[in-house]
Amino acid sequence: MRDLKRTLTKVRKSEEKIKNLSDEELSALTEQFKSRYSDGESLESLMPEAFAAICEADYRVLGKRPYDVQIIAAAALHGGYLAEMNTGEGKTLSATMPLYLNALTGKSCMLVTTNEYLASRDGAEMGEVYNFMGLSCSYPDADDTKKQDDDEKRQFYSADIIYTTNGTLGFDFLFDNLVKKKEDRFLCDFHYVIIDEADSVLLDSAIMPLVISGVPRVQSNLYDVCDFFVTTLVEDIDYIEEDKAVWLTPKGVKFAESFFGISNFYGKENFEINRHVTLSLRAHKLLKNKKDYVVTDKKEVELFDGATGRLMHGVKLRGGQHQAIEAKEKVEISQEYRTVASVTFQNLFMMFDKMAGMSGTLMDAKDELFETYGKHVVRIPTNRPLKRVDRKDRYFKNGHDQFWTAVDDVIRLHETGQPVLVVLNSVTDTDLFSRLLIEKNIPHNVLNASNAFWEAQIIAGAGQLNAVTVATTMAGRGTDIKLGDGVKELGGLAVIGIG
16 A cells, blocks of 8 residues: 555656646647657556546546545556445546556556446546547447447457456457457457456356357257156155255155156166256256246346346356256247357456456455455545444344334335335345335335346436335446435435345
């Protein structure tokens, strides 16, 4: 932190000289910095002036001059640290400085965040600053549902600074490595990346593989038959469920052999029957609707990401598990494909020459982040003293008492006009809590994977007088909750987390 504060002092001194430059003189500094870097000057040497230049550009273009703590965070991000910044402390503006500095090398610089809305919003807003300074910036078009072709992707990844999502980057990496000819590649080299909501990406979603499927398997007709078979089984007699695993008992195996007319359930010749029974058993006993997946209005099974509270569009479980769920839910069974390419986020981001990250909740996971990625977490101080009051956790004997106590708290707070945000673990929990509030005639909004399209609007309105919002964990991350008139005097936004 001492080194970061010394950098801050140098940046503020450089700012005094830069403030007097005209717009043309300010934007011309980019080419000067690039030339100095080409002549052998290090980025660390350029950092105070480059940071000062982008601070001034932030102010002239956006009307926002970075605070001291944001410059400290920027220096930490340039150094490859994971910066913990409290909610509302301006991570987006902090990132402009290290992205600009590292883009002076002429190599790729990316900011990766968890959803397309944030990448589009931040890229559009901060892109004006980079353009002012003579750098190009690319970001997804939130209103464009058309799939990009290779030429459009090549142009997208040729920008000096790139805003994208971890999912998009991961799949583009896989597709880029499946091309037949070298000249068909479209992805840039992996040089510098800042990962927004780093704990979510690097830990919660770290080992979930991104998969591209290719050659279809011969479609099996066993899914429906095995699905019916599993519905006839009796727990603790025909199967046992324990520690997130499920298996047939000896009696269940005998029943399966009788049902399918075979002599050896575990014989090599009956592998496909064994596999489909196992998949159906898992689908019915371990994977729950509105917790692990949802059935959409289009009668399709879409996976639910418990870490982000969002649907994982286009992602399917492998090995026939997705088709087993479809059979369970009585929707059309999709084609099963073989995997042709796969990568995890953990492996993907370790390919970058330099990786940094930021989030509001990193310190609790600092040991795991260091063990996995060799990254240190730096806690950035707040610009103003933190006014949030953290109450002690309360524990309950059962979910019934826990939910009704939370409902009583919502009613008490709502009567004063104070806005309330209730955060739960799953879509099922949000639906249940919503029904309890309806019983008590409490008007409210619900945000979960079923209506994520309205995420930004619902979360943005959560700080208004009398607002009650029920959401899944981490839904709305990165969206500002601004307090309405009179809310500050009531104590601000009340947040109730139900674990």
